[in-house]
Amino acid sequence: MLRVGLTGGIGSGKSTIARLLEERGAVVVDADKLAREVLEPGSDGLKEVVKAFGADVLNDDGTLNRAALAAKAFASEEARQTLNGITHPRIGALTGQRMAEAPEDAIVVHDIPLLVERDLAAAYHLVIVVYADAETRLRRLVGSRGMDENDARQRIAAQATDEQRRAVADVWLDNSGEVPDVTGLWDRLVGFEKNVRTQSYASGAPIVVPYDERWPAQARRVARRISVAAGGRHVEHIGSTAVPGLAAKDVLDFQLGVEDVETADALRDALGQAGFPYLGQYEDTARGEGDWSKRLHAGADPGRRVNLHVRVEGGAGWRWAIDFRDWLRHDAQALEEYADLKLQLSQRFAADSTAFAYGAAKDPWMETAVKRVQAYKGGQAS
Ligand code: ATP
Numbered sequence: 001m002l003r004v005g006l007t008g009g010i011g012s013g014k015s016t017i018a019r020l021l022e023e024r025g026a027v028v029v030d031a032d033k034l035a036r037e038v039l040e041p042g043s044d045g046l047k048e049v050v051k052a053f054g055a056d057v058l059n060d061d062g063t064l065n066r067a068a069l070a071a072k073a074f075a076s077e078e079a080r081q082t083l084n085g086i087t088h089p090r091i092g093a094l095t096g097q098r099m100a101e102a103p104e105d106a107i108v109v110h111d112i113p114l115l116v117e118r119d120l121a122a123a124y125h126l127v128i129v130v131y132a133d134a135e136t137r138l139r140r141l142v143g144s145r146g147m148d149e150n151d152a153r154q155r156i157a158a159q160a161t162d163e164q165r166r167a168v169a170d171v172w173l174d175n176s177g178e179v180p181d182v183t184g185l186w187d188r189l190v191g192f193e194k195n196v197r198t199q200s201y202a203s204g205a206p207i208v209v210p211y212d213e214r215w216p217a218q219a220r221r222v223a224r225r226i227s228v229a230a231g232g233r234h235v236e237h238i239g240s241t242a243v244p245g246l247a248a249k250d251v252l253d254f255q256l257g258v259e260d261v262e263t264a265d266a267l268r269d270a271l272g273q274a275g276f277p278y279l280g281q282y283e284d285t286a287r288g289e290g291d292w293s294k295r296l297h298a299g300a301d302p303g304r305r306v307n308l309h310v311r312v313e314g315g316a317g318w319r320w321a322i323d324f325r326d327w328l329r330h331d332a333q334a335l336e337e338y339a340d341l342k343l344q345l346s347q348r349f350a351a352d353s354t355a356f357a358y359g360a361a362k363d364p365w366m367e368t369a370v371k372r373v374q375a376y377k378g379g380q381a382s
Helices: 014-024 031-037 044-053 066-073 077-101 134-143 149-158 162-168 183-198 215-229 261-266 268-273 316-330 332-348 356-361 363-381
Strands: 002-008 027-030 107-111 126-131 171-174 235-238 251-258 278-283 293-298 305-312
Touching (some): 014 027, 014 107, 027 077, 044 077, 066 077, 126 183, 134 149, 171 183, 215 235, 215 251, 261 293, 261 305, 268 278, 305 316, 316 332, 316 363, 332 363, 356 363
Parallel strands (some): 002 126, 126 171
Antiparallel strands (some): 293 305
């Protein structure tokens, strides 16, 4: 199953996009709908609400009077927390239930307005943010929904900012004008789901591309996801994409630090289910004494290739990845040499999809780099 988070500001078009994905075959779980369900007449949620806020939050027919409840619940922080304490666990349980009921190969789209406010991005395989500028949203809310303009303005102001949403968006859909075409997005989701289900990784040709300014933000999102899947452990963005200005294959490299190899093995399934299937156990080329072994995982998302190296934190392989990256970040001459080498080799080995010969041909220069990295480290320490 693929879990997709769908969010955006009020009136941005979340439901519109959810419907388009549903038409293609997604299972949509609508957070607003579940929020209403847990307070339906006869529910224990509604009974709890009446106990906490009084019977005058009910209409004559026994249904919830939302305006009356809102007036009481938003009167103080304490009251708001009381209401959340009643609704949130119930909504959470119902969400889990709906997701568990979905078929094994489902693409579940969770339409959740407060994904950013509740810091939930890392729990999804992928997050889609629907965007429309504030004026457009106002126009739609007031125009087609008949919402009061001041009310709409206040709600927009109380929500997360566009910048906060952008930080969690694996996919940013601009719905300010025409409703965007979701064909490419849907194909990506289908490929991603299949890869997670079959524990396959997304592959591609080893083409070196110019440095991409979007890599750091993408890396922050993926790193967070890996860390959450691994119980909050330490994740570092390493490799060429972690060096500003360096051309690289469009594959983000990460290392996840573990206490020992047993922990690496114990985390295998959790990482696989989070979208980073296991590839195998490897020995890196030793650049000195110590532990150069690693467990390699790779990303299942066809739209964002990832290599994940699981290493014992502080071991030789772990330290080299960080030192080599930091040296390239600080030494402009080294950066240029390395960039030239990569460009030459990528042209020479363009037809080699394994990237093995490419890696081997880099070795002589890497050997000379060892001493220079040590010198850099020495300089840092003194
Ligand atoms: P809410 O936050 O209230 O749940 P939402 O983000 O789900 O809203 P929608 O209900 O999908 O947003 O859209 C808000 C309104 O704008 C609806 O009336 C919808 O039909 C309309 N709308 C959505 N996208 C577009 C578009 N690209 N062009 C014109 N109107 C649109």
